[in-house]
Amino acid sequence: MYTAIIIVTTLLLAVYAVLILQYRSWFLRLRPFEPAPVPGAPTRFSIIIPARNEEGQIGNCLASIFGQSYPGTHFEVIIVNDHSTDRTEAVVKAWQAQHANLCLINMADHVEPNALNSYKKKALELAIATSSGEWVVTTDADCQAKPGWLSLLDAYIRQYQPVFVAAPVMFTTKGNFLDTFQLLDFISLQGITAAAVSAGFHTMCNGANLAYRKDVFYAVDGFKGIDGLASGDDMFLMHKIKQLYPNRMGYLFAQGAIMATAPMADWRSFINQRIRWASKADAYQDRGIFRTLALVYALNACLFLWLVGSLFFTGGWVPWLIFIAIKTLVELSFMIPVSKFYGHLPAMYWFLPMQPFHIAYTVVAGWLGKFGSYQWKGRKVQ
Structure with a gap:
């Protein structure tokens, strides 16, 4: 059994190394977006921001948005208060008194507190239905944008005429271990x-920094067919749009477009x-994503089992360390240029x-994502 794990790990590592080096090659081909007149x-x-119990974060988020270099006459902000039990609503109302282009929707007026499995998708649907912009932009209540964020997005849209644009997101850090x-x-x-975008594949995105045309959202029937999934308001929607508009997907690769967000506060x-x-891994229709995730999980699971086996077989530590x-x-050959950009x-x-x-976290999180349940925003999700 132990020998079999070593053999399988060797094969998986070889395939994984080729994949990571290919990602490195693709990433190095990217050039930052330069706006043209x-x-x-x-x-x-x-700009739509679902918010649940974000009284400590949403003020900074709104400050970064209303501090944009973009004309305030050309954007609105819609906050969807998702049954918050703290002062989120009060904070938003205080900002409303200063900004006429800020709207507040309370989900409690539309949906019961325990009626759905995906409240975020419902929040987005409610906001999009009342929105007046031609483009929907989504972010999170704990995010902060750079001053030129909307200007870059506008320049990219007018220059390339996409219908969907993903943009970079990055964690802030206090320097501690977690x-x-x-x-x-x-x-x-x-x-x-x-x-992946550099290679011509739009396989992933993050709802903290996403934009798409409002009419396109309705052209693909919005979240219909994926509204039962607790997560995936970003990637599953992207895949639906990609099926209908395969040549009009965009990625705003620019440091000024990076959306900053805080990491989780505890383990x-x-x-x-x-x-x-x-939890959404096996729901991807793009089998390429699933195979990549399966490869990563299998490699880490084998390394984990090998590590456990080394406790019982003399000399097992040395090849494991190699x-x-x-x-x-x-991985560093790929991570270093990426970390420089960010x-x-x-x-x-x-x-x-x-x-x-x-390695341990990948194995545990992947297993529980498939077979377990989790708590998110004070709700238990199956």
């Missing part, structure tokens, strides 16, 4: 997202977040020491 009126945006662990994990996800929240992400070294070097190169010093923790 395009005649015409600025795009009108409807923040750094999440940062490294998220850098890899964002790097793969960008690399429990972090694991629940990753279980939520992992494999970890090879895996780390291959301004987090110093975090790479922690990459090797965190490998054992990352």
Whole structure:
């Protein structure tokens, strides 16, 4: 059994190394977006922010949005208060007194507190139905945008005429172990997202920094067919739009467009977040994504079993460490250029020491995402 694990791990690592080096090649081909003068009126945006118990974060989010260099006459902000039990509603109303283009929707007026499995999709649907912009922009209540965010998005839309635009997201960090662990994990996800776009595949995106035409949302029947899934308001919608408009998908690769968001505050929240992400893995219609996720999980599961087996077989530690070294070097060749783009190169010093923790977390989160349940925003989700 132990020998079989070593053989399988060797084969998986070889395939994985080729894949990561391919991602590196794709990422290095990307060039940051440079706006070009395009005649015409600025795009009108409807920025939609679902919020549940975000009184401590939403003020900073709104400050970053209303601090945009973009004309306030060409965007509106719609907050959907998802049954918050804190002062989220009061904070938003205080901002409403200062900004006429800020709208508040209370989900409690439309949906009972325990009636759905995906409240975020319902929040987006409610907001889109009342929106006046030609483009819908989604972000989260704990995010903060750079001042030129909307201007870059407008320039990209007018220059390339897409119907869907994904853009980069990155965690902030206080430098502690948990923040750094999440940062490294998220850098890899964002790097793969960008690399896949460079290769011509739109396989991943993040709802914290997403834009799509309102008419296109309705052209693909919105979240119909995916509204029963607790997660996936971003990627599953992207795949629906991609099927109808395969040549009009965009990715705004620009440092000024990076949306900053805070990592999870504790390990429990972090694991629940990753279980939520992992829970949608087998629902992807794009089998390429599923195969990649399966490869990553299988490799980490084998390394984990090998590590456990090393406790009972003399000398098992040495080859395991060699494999970890090879895996780390291959991943760093990809992670270093990605972390440079996001301004987090110093975090790479922690990459090797965190490998054992990352292997264990991948195995646990992947397993529970398939067979377990999780708590999210105070709700238990199956």
